[in-house]
Amino acid sequence: EAGVVQSPRYKIIEKKQPVAFWCNPISGHNTLYWYLQNLGQGPELLIRYENEEAVDDSQLPKDRFSAERLKGVDSTLKIQPAELGDSAVYLCASSPGQGPYNEQFFGPGTRLTVL
């Protein structure tokens, strides 16, 4: 069974440029999460999807960040425009359902560097 796929693995951009990250969850997983992991920190949730619906986006900085999961499968996280402080690892995770007993499976993440 394929795991959570993320691309690109690395991205370097100039500040004020837009950037997008893509995530393909494990087949059949209805719940998808985007996490932000700053250097030396644990991941922090940005947004959670149940199928195509964003059910928790309270920690997503909506002035510059957006996300979509149009068909309830793969998802894209976008930053526009990027700032120096956005340099971090962006992790995607998926689980079979939203209940707390459901294990979250993580992808390898995208490391973003903003110059």
Add this chain to the structure above:
Amino acid sequence: AQTVTQSQPEMSVQEAETVTLSCTYDTSESDYYLFWYKQPPSRQMILVIRQEAYKQQNATENRFSVNFQKAAKSFSLKISDSQLGDAAMYFCAYRSQYSGAGSYQLTFGKGTKLSVIP
């Protein structure tokens, strides 16, 4: 809001020895889940072990076991017979059992970097 604290930024252990990683958490809830995740340099977070708060018995997965002290809000991870492949960042995480916005998210500690000495 729940918080998770890992007070050991770095730890080291000799190969084949035992090491214990510490974690404390703060919550007003009575039912919840606790996890230890491993993050190797490849960055992919891997679930090591899970503990349900209502279970008194400490969880065990092969060489990994936990010491769950609910009253003290402590959740330590013991790695026995340490192997070179155990070298990684280890994150303690909390998850509420109750529904509602934000409740199913994992709240992570800052992590402990474990080095294994050959």
